[in-house]
Amino acid sequence: MSKRIGSGAALLAGALAVTGLAFAPSAAAAVTPTSASITASCGIFGGGAATLTATQSTTDPTAATITLTSSAITTPLALGKNTIASTLTMVNSTGANRVFSGTVNPAMSAGSSITVGPLPGTVAVGDSLTFDGGSLKMVIFGITITCTTTPNTNQTPGPFVFS
Known part of the structure; x- marks a missing residue:
């Protein structure tokens, strides 16, 4: 009798576990792709691949x-x-442009490669964001540097799509 109760309890626990998996939330939010290449022009900061x-x-x-x-x-x-106050504006093909902003950058010596971010922003499910037509404004020592898309280039492999 105790074997039957033990077996029944094990089956019940297994059934509950499977039911729990069936009602678990769907996959976590994810953006695709996670990385994209652009070509930008940034005045005195230079320009090129980013x-x-x-x-x-x-x-x-x-x-x-x-x-x-x-x-x-x-x-x-x-x-x-x-020390770089950055505002990144991304063009959204599904609605209003999205803005990512903050003062987040590593220390950099003169002539160093630029890194800004991670810059926080708000998105909506289904947003499709591209730098094409957008801009990055960086304020350094009170001077504003604006980076824009180099003409006839595209973000590759394509826009960031948020789910």
């Missing part, structure tokens, strides 16, 4: 960050950590 890296919060699908890195875009002066 990489955008996007992440989307797994707990809040409206929270996302984007980081820009480039060895072609360089800083003419040494800069301390978190």
Whole structure:
């Protein structure tokens, strides 16, 4: 009799576990692709190839960050950590443009590759964001540097799509 009760309890526990999996939340929020290449022109900072890296919060699908890195875009002066006020505007094919902003950067020596971010922003499920037509504004020592898309280039492999 105790074997039957033990076997029954084990079957019940297994059934509950399977039921729990069936009702578990769907996959966490994710952005695809997570990385894209752009070509930008940034005035005195230079221009050329840059990489955008996007992440989307797994707990809040409206929270996302984007980081820009480039060895072609360089800083003419040494800069301390978190001293570049950056505003990244991404064009959204499904609605209003999205803005990612903050003062997040590593310390950089003169002539160093530029890195800004991760810059936080708000997105909606289904947003399709591209730098094409957007901009990155960086304020350094009170001077605004604006990076824009180099004509006739596209973000590759394509826009960031948030789910």
